[in-house]
Amino acid sequence: MAGHSKWANIQHRKGRQDEKRQRIWTRVVREIMVAARAGGGDPSANPRLRLAIDKAKAANMPADTIKRNIDKATGNLEGVTYEEIRYEGYGIGGAAIIVDTMTDNRVRTVADVRHAFSKHGGNLGTEGSVAFQFRHCGQLVFAPGTDEEKVMEVALEAGADDVITDEEGAIEVLSEPGDFEAVRQALQEAGLNPEVAEVTMRAENTIELAGEDAERMQKLLDVIEDLDDVQNVYHNAAL
Numbered sequence: 001m002a003g004h005s006k007w008a009n010i011q012h013r014k015g016r017q018d019e020k021r022q023r024i025w026t027r028v029v030r031e032i033m034v035a036a037r038a039g040g041g042d043p044s045a046n047p048r049l050r051l052a053i054d055k056a057k058a059a060n061m062p063a064d065t066i067k068r069n070i071d072k073a074t075g076n077l078e079g080v081t082y083e084e085i086r087y088e089g090y091g092i093g094g095a096a097i098i099v100d101t102m103t104d105n106r107v108r109t110v111a112d113v114r115h116a117f118s119k120h121g122g123n124l125g126t127e128g129s130v131a132f133q134f135r136h137c138g139q140l141v142f143a144p145g146t147d148e149e150k151v152m153e154v155a156l157e158a159g160a161d162d163v164i165t166d167e168e169g170a171i172e173v174l175s176e177p178g179d180f181e182a183v184r185q186a187l188q189e190a191g192l193n194p195e196v197a198e199v200t201m202r203a204e205n206t207i208e209l210a211g212e213d214a215e216r217m218q219k220l221l222d223v224i225e226d227l228d229d230v231q232n233v234y235h236n237a238a239l
Helices: 007-019 021-039 047-058 063-073 106-119 148-158 177-189 211-225
Strands: 083-090 096-103 134-142 162-166 171-175 196-203 230-235
Touching: 021 047, 021 063, 021 096, 021 230, 047 063, 047 177, 047 196, 083 106, 096 106, 096 211, 106 211, 134 177, 148 162, 148 171, 148 177, 171 177, 177 196, 196 230, 211 230
Parallel strands: none
Antiparallel strands: 083 096, 096 230, 134 171, 134 196, 162 171
């Protein structure tokens, strides 16, 4: 199915993440610990932990560091306890923003998030104020030039909900969160390796921002993403 262009935005986001590579380890460690605490320390029986370990390996985290943090989370070593908190708000031009955090101090975290929104032209909203504009789903994105028919055949057979090709030729595969691992594994076994593979909050509709508004929105997003307790930031702005 045809879809609006997402490739430029995805590449832009990946580029921004690469610039902040030093923060990746901290966030991945927290994700590993929360996933292991919630679902156990066996990656084969815990899809969320398996995905977190994949992120850690992609960031060149040593295996012993990964194991040590799984042990902390499952009680084999003493460690800090993190809780997950989601914040919702509005950015420039009414763009919707979701901020997922992991924190050991929720008072500090909400103060930091609220300050970031208010100082840079946004507004922190209430729970549920923008979440309805997003879909919680598995997302795999393939670069332009990938065999669209093969992706569609393998993905739909494995349980994907939809396959969308944008105007630049990038292919996006969507699934229910619980089906994500099976879809990703089927695609990889077929020799189809995505540029992006994650369980995410995908915006159902986007708001186009350009010029000064786009610059202000990017600044707001950068400030939020740089907060120590922030794990992921989702938004519906097309910059």
